[in-house]
Amino acid sequence: MALNTQQAQQQIADEKCGAYVLFLGTVRNHSRGKSVVALEFEAYEPMVISELEKIAREINEKWKVNHILLHHRTGKCTVGDVPVIAAIASAHRAEALLACGYLMDRLKQTVPIWKKELFEGGEEWVSQHP
Numbered sequence: 001m002a003l004n005t006q007q008a009q010q011q012i013a014d015e016k017c018g019a020y021v022l023f024l025g026t027v028r029n030h031s032r033g034k035s036v037v038a039l040e041f042e043a044y045e046p047m048v049i050s051e052l053e054k055i056a057r058e059i060n061e062k063w064k065v066n067h068i069l070l071h072h073r074t075g076k077c078t079v080g081d082v083p084v085i086a087a088i089a090s091a092h093r094a095e096a097l098l099a100c101g102y103l104m105d106r107l108k109q110t111v112p113i114w115k116k117e118l119f120e121g122g123e124e125w126v127s128q129h130p
Contacts, residue, residue, distance in 0.1 A: 001073070002073075002081070002082070003071050003073060003082050003083070003084075003085050005022065005024060005082070005085060008022065008069055008071060008085045008087050009022060009087070011067075011069055011087075012066075012067035012069050012087050012088070012089040013089070014066050014067060014089055016066055016091060017066050017067070017089040017090055017091060018090075018091055018092060018093070019088075019089065019090050019091065019092055019093040019095070019096040019097075020087065020088070020089050020096065021087065021088045021089075021093075021096040021097055021099075021100040022085065022086075022087045023084075023085070023086040023087070023100055023104060024082050024084070024085055025082065025083055025084035025085075025086075025104075026080060026081065026082050026083075027039050027077050027078060027079050027080060027081045027082075027083060028079065029079045031117055031126075034117075034119045034120075035119060035120045036079065036117055036118065036119060037078070037079070037118045037119060037120060038076050038077060038078045038079070038118040039076070039077045039083065039115055039116065039117055039118065040075065040076050040077075040115070040116040040118065041072070041073060041074045041075065041077070041083060041113055041114065041115055041116075042074060042113070042114045042116075043072070043074050043111075043112060043113040043114070044112040047111075047112045048072075048111055048112060048113060051110050051111045051112070052070060052107075052111060054110075055102075055103060055106045055107070055110070055111075056068050058102075058106065059088075059099045059102060059103060062098075062099070062102070063090065063095040063098055063099045064090060064091065064095055065088050065089065065090040065095055065096065065099050066089045066090055066091070067087070067088065067089040068087075068088055068099070068103065069085070069086070069087040069088075070084070070085070070086050070087075070103060070107065071084065071085045072084045072085075072107070072111075072113055074113075076118075084104075084107075086100055086103050086104050086107070087100070088100040088103065114126075
């Protein structure tokens, strides 16, 4: 199912916030010198939820943010699709920018979502770490 960026923005809308950072991760047409046709994502949902809750606590300990949002697709995504949306809302831009970068870094480091790259003529599982 496609992710909806407008809906994500509406979910974090808050009159107390002066900054909204919305990150869209898209499927690009190349990786490591190969032509990418699609990506496939798999996840272990109970642990995904647990890890994302942990990351939200970490963010709230580091920065004053009002809202944290992360949507990540599973299944097949083709070039141009948006498999991940991360969004942070806060009173000020510095916190929102730092928190969103941290959210994406921690997602890649600890959340059990696995990616397979499908190339012209082959496929390969990719480490979840950047």
